[in-house]
Amino acid sequence: MNFPILSTLIFLPLLSSLFIFLSRDKKNHNSIYISLFSSIATFLLSLFLWYSLDNNSAEFQFVEEKSWINNYIKFKLGVDGISILFIVLTTFITPICIISCINSVKTRVKEFLIAILILETFMIGVFCSLDLVIFYLFFEAGLIPMFLIIGVWGGPRRVYSAFKFFLFTLLGSVLMLVAIIVIYWLTGTTDITEIYKIKIPKDYQNILWLAFLSSFAVKMPMWPVHTWLPDAHVEAPTAGSVILAAILLKMAGYGFLRFSIPMFPIASEYFTPLIYSLSIIAIIYTSLVALMQDDMKKLIAYSSVAHMGYVTLGIFTLTKQGIEGSIYQMISHGLISAALFLCVGVVYDRLHSRMISSYGGLVSYLPKYSFLFIVFALAALGLPGTSGFLGEFLVLTGAFQKSYLAAMLATFGVVLGAAYMLWLTKRVIFGTINNAEIKNLSDVNKSEIIMLATLAFFVIFFGFYPLPLMETFSVSVNSLIDNYQIALISN
């Protein structure tokens, strides 16, 4: 047995949160250092994992297995080319969140850091688990810290948002729990590598697929169950919004790739039109809604729903381009939306307003900030040369192979995306100064520039040089599609 690198990765943040919990640190400096140090260590460890992962194999690697519940449910972890990227994304975003809370979190810093670190543990766990029950465990457990992050450190309507977030997600996922147990009784195992080999009977596939959809659709979020997201984003503190947008939303997309498609290929084929319609509605409708927002965070939240629409569309084209595009879109959205929420957080910390109308003309007084903001806004609308472009482009390429109508409508969404992002930029960064206080604002400070510049670097880097990401997941995606085709043919 090799060194259990995945367990270490999962439990390192948990251990350090325990350490912070037990430490008596009145001024919180040490807590910040400890959490920053541990999260960076986790990041480095995940980079090492990425580096040592064999890209040419679609098999799960670094597999750890331990008997867990009565020997029939195993504590099984493993990564492949798809999940490793999400793990790295998680470990990359977490230190940024921790840096961001130096400026934005003023009360109960220690508890906040503990919540973030525990959340990181659960998020990494979701992407590592190779067993349905473990997956469910981590998937749901993430609700507790996120509920507290929104509720304790959130804005004025935080209670409503936290409840909505928790209950929506829980309601969606209990049906998934039923489905998981039914799968267990059908196949005799919850180990997904075993389930991949066993064909789930056709009569069961559709209903099980829908049960999984109920969970993933809420988490994604897909129209019409997306309404919790704008509320949660608006009220959550900056770091909470960043994690929510960058990682929690990706769990559902990952879930589709890891569970829905390989386990229920026939149902996935059957329900493709449903997903297409929901995705198109999400892209067009939420883009239109985003146009009309007065609140910056809400606007970005709606844009997230639209971007996730591309992800679901791409996944269910079930073409190589579509799926690769979706994964790329998820990673790049993880970076871009995180950056945009951080940008909003930067001005919110100074002016305590998220309203677009309270800003305007920032470019004259906050030049560095404006530059970064524009970079991210352009990336969000998918400007070539940023990572946002590649994802959308590939998704649309995939979609054109399957359905012209869906692809046309989705392309129209790109135009709308440009409209709301550019209009936002115009009203916030350029335009006339509506608020006298803007003249007194200070430009981004050191810690903020570290966070934003790092993100900007990667957004542009992956816009020009997608190879490191593409190489990693290409073989896994190929095998995913091959298995799917084989399952359809043999049916």
Add this chain to the structure above:
Amino acid sequence: MITNLNILIPEIFLSLSTFSILMIGVFLKKSFNIIFNLSSLIIIVTIAIIISSPNSEEKIFLESFTRDAFSNYFKVLILLSSLFVLNSSKNFIVENKLDKFEYPIIILLSILGMFFMVSSNDLILFYLGLELQSLSLYILASIDRDNLRSTESGIKYFVLSALSSGLLLYGCSLLYGFTGSTNFDLIASQLNKENTGAVFAMVFILVGLAFKVSAVPFHMWTPDVYEGAPTSITSYFAVVPKVAGLALLIKFMFIPFSNILLEWQTIIIFISIASMILGAVAAMVQKNFKRLLAYSSIGHIGYALAGVATGAVSGYESAIVYISIYVIMNIGAFSCLYLLKKDGQYRENISDLSGISKKHPLLAISFLIILFSLAGVPPLGGFFAKFYVFVAVLEREMYTLAIIGLLTTVMSAFYYLKIIKTIYFDDSIIAFEQTKNRTAQISIFASCTILITFFLYPSILNNLVNSLFIS
């Protein structure tokens, strides 16, 4: 005959020592402390006796008394939970002037009653055990005799419980009439589906048992008694008799009624669904923490009964695991109440918890863990309890029961979240006294530790419970 008496050693020891400390109490003045500690000691010794005794199945006294792994497990569970409930409430008892020496003695007597209940293999012994337990509980409910609400709850409990005992007894006599025996094994061999009278008998017995575990529609006493009785008694009510009641339900399904399982199952499914829904809906509007826990316990019994309703061994096992984890959670929840003291008064309104996370972070985090666990959110212990039940339920393809159960989980999550909201999101109003209630703190700590670390070895309880049905 005489050699067989060693099977009864736990009961003999418990009753003899209870009566000896009763004598001490009568002749010694201000003896509460001594008696309290002695009864804790008696409980510990009894646990030791039971654990050291063999688990092999033996029946004595014309096969009316069984000692097997099943009864031993429940006896240890009853004793352990009583030990924690009793000790964590000691400060509360003394400060509320409930420190009469009878208090621990009556608790010991009710434990003795439950011992006979879980060991009984005969209707008469079963009824005697049940009545010994019930009589002790009537007294306990009204032990704060100068308090109007405590006496009211005592009377209420007495009247309703006596009625249910009457029904139960009627059921027993019907059963005797139709099968010609009071022995469980003989009843089982006599019963079959054509025996309509036996179905009636079964319904009456079920009513009596459902009353004891406070399942809907026989739950009406629960909120009032929970609220009216002193907290120390409520915590006992919420935990220990439920365990014994559930053990009996399982036993009845497993032995005497095993041939008319289908009829019995239909009723339990109904009771289970009704309890889950009522527990979730009614708890939402509660303002008193004890009342809320009453409704929450009704809901939890609903989940445990869902396991029983499967009519399969795996279902019974899951119900036993469920009730064991339920006991752990409730001991923690009630122990938290013993720390909410302000100006010599124990607070029990949910609004009093407002913002305690700022002044009492440890207490708040304990509440957090226990409440999320009660709500069944992973990775805490409560989730595994529910998980096992639903695994068993879905094994029998009872989809409706499982889906309703999981939807009520979401509904009940709402009111647990409301308390967490009060604790964490609201502004602090009351600063509670820094009480030095070590025993309650230990109980909370033990409960939280088990709930958090349960996911490391989630099959410990399963393996234990598994062995109960093998013999």
